[in-house]
Amino acid sequence: MTEDAKFAKFAKFEYLLRLGDNCLVLSQQLGAWCGHGPALEEDLAQTNVALDLLGQARLWLSYAGEVEGKGRDEDALAYLRDGAAFRNLLLVEQPNGHYGDTVMRQFLFDAWHQHLLDGLSRSSDPRIADIASKAAKEVRYHVKRSATLAIALGDGTALSHARMQASLEQLWPYTQEWFESDPVDDACAQQAFAPAAASLAPAWRASVEAVLARATLTIPHLIGHQRGGRQGNHSEHLGHLLTELQFVQRAYPGARW
Amino acid sequence: MNNAPADTRATREQVLGWLDDVMDPEVPVVSVVGLGIVRDVIWMNTHGDGVMAGGTGSAWLQVVVTPTYSGCPATEVIAASIRESLRGHGIANVEVATRLSPAWTTDWMSPQARDALRAYGIAPPMERVANADGSQIVDIAALLSPDARVAVPCPQCGSSRTRLLSQFGSTACKALYQCNSCLEPFDYFKPH
Numbered sequence: 001m002t003e004d005a006k007f008a009k010f011a012k013f014e015y016l017l018r019l020g021d022n023c024l025v026l027s028q029q030l031g032a033w034c035g036h037g038p039a040l041e042e043d044l045a046q047t048n049v050a051l052d053l054l055g056q057a058r059l060w061l062s063y064a065g066e067v068e069g070k071g072r073d074e075d076a077l078a079y080l081r082d083g084a085a086f087r088n089l090l091l092v093e094q095p096n097g098h099y100g101d102t103v104m105r106q107f108l109f110d111a112w113h114q115h116l117l118d119g120l121s122r123s124s125d126p127r128i129a130d131i132a133s134k135a136a137k138e139v140r141y142h143v144k145r146s147a148t149l150a151i152a153l154g155d156g157t158a159l160s161h162a163r164m165q166a167s168l169e170q171l172w173p174y175t176q177e178w179f180e181s182d183p184v185d186d187a188c189a190q191q192a193f194a195p196a197a198a199s200l201a202p203a204w205r206a207s208v209e210a211v212l213a214r215a216t217l218t219i220p221h222l223i224g225h226q227r228g229g230r231q232g233n234h235s236e237h238l239g240h241l242l243t244e245l246q247f248v249q250r251a252y253p254g255a256r257w
Numbered sequence: 258m259n260n261a262p263a264d265t266r267a268t269r270e271q272v273l274g275w276l277d278d279v280m281d282p283e284v285p286v287v288s289v290v291g292l293g294i295v296r297d298v299i300w301m302n303t304h305g306d307g308v309m310a311g312g313t314g315s316a317w318l319q320v321v322v323t324p325t326y327s328g329c330p331a332t333e334v335i336a337a338s339i340r341e342s343l344r345g346h347g348i349a350n351v352e353v354a355t356r357l358s359p360a361w362t363t364d365w366m367s368p369q370a371r372d373a374l375r376a377y378g379i380a381p382p383m384e385r386v387a388n389a390d391g392s393q394i395v396d397i398a399a400l401l402s403p404d405a406r407v408a409v410p411c412p413q414c415g416s417s418r419t420r421l422l423s424q425f426g427s428t429a430c431k432a433l434y435q436c437n438s439c440l441e442p443f444d445y446f447k448p449h
Binding site: 041042044045048049051052053054055056058059126129130131133134135137138141144145148 | 324326327328329330357358359360361362422423424425426427428429433447449
């Protein structure tokens with residue numbers, strides 16, 4: 001294998017980890033709401049979205065393991081990697097907070113996820129295109145729900161509006177790293193495995209502006225932003241999340257049910 | 258009945274007929290065939306090329322299934338039910354293979370399955386998903402437009418005065434509605 005081909009394979013593996021880890025970490029976060037939702041309907045909806053994301057994580061991580069070719073399956077990748085080996089975006093590991101925080105995090109992510117999957121469904125890699133086409137259908141309902149809730153809470157009472165505006169200001173600095181490219185992104189875009197990171201920005205921005213305007217929320221002015229999740233530089237929240245996610249397999253290696 | 262000789266092997270139609278008795282565990286009035294998730298039934302030989310082995314006795318039946326939702330917990334139960342059903346019909350070697358593409362759509366649900374859903378109290382999907390090439394329209398504003406919402410008739414009383422309570426019901430494939438006429442809540446099988 002030439003150096004270029006080796007790097008292309010490595011980049012695909014890394015990129016698949018990014019896709020899978022976003023879904024896995026967000027799924028784990030939403031799962032924590034199970035039994036704690038503000039209403040039964042919300043509890044059910046939240047856990048159903050978590051389940052969709054978990055299913056998508058399994059498909060991406062299984063494929064990542066195959067591309068890597070070192071015998072790691074979806075379980076080995078989910079349960080036996082340390083925090084620095086995770087490649088998810090910083091946004092998805094931010095704490096659940098109150099329900100409005102969770103809704104805002106979900107909406108910002110869903111809007112991006114929908115546009116990303118739309119691009120991936122035209123991937124030059126048929127397996128990526130197949131998984132993305134399937135997932136895109138699921139995410140349509142995720143974004144429909146999270147956008148509806150963001151509008152209801154943003155354009156709700158004075159209190160819910162103030163809280164949603166604060167959630168937006170808290171989370172917005174974590175949304176900009178999505179559109180920055182690194183060598184992994186460049187290699188994947190070059191092979192047409194994936195759309196270029198920056199190419200998703202205009203559509204995402206338009207979707208988010210349309211919904212936030214209806215939610216009567218104001219997009220904050222940024223002077224700087226957070227980055228590093230995709231390269232393994234995480235916030236302090238990820239480690240705590242992984243201790244729960246990985247506990248059984250770490251304490252009882254190979255445990256099955 | 259194990260290892261039936263080649264000439265007595267069940268035909269595709271027979272197998273599909275048997276699988277029409279295998280019900281979805283979450284929606285026990287709709288079969289896996291009616292739901293449209295059984296995509297193919299192929300006799301395989303050791304070469305794995307789907308050609309009849311011609312009495313070698315080593316053939317197995319591959320049932321190709323496409324999942325409804327990526328995280329659907331019923332998937333494994335469905336695979337086990339398919340194997341069990343076919344074992345009951347004398348086919349011991351069954352492989353349940355997963356096919357992701359083309360992605361499952363509620364368009365593949367049979368008219369009988371739609372009627373069975375309604376009779377069971379679940380409103381069947383109203384819209385065709387249609388786009389055969391798998392392309393998606395990413396228009397969040399349109400997704401949210403109240404005009405774009407189709408009235409879902411109540412499966413209990415038939416009234417079209419119903420409202421959406423939640424995009425997700427008891428499972429990911431269903432939304433929760435309430436009828437404004439008879440006041441009963443009901444599940445709506447979402448177009449997918």
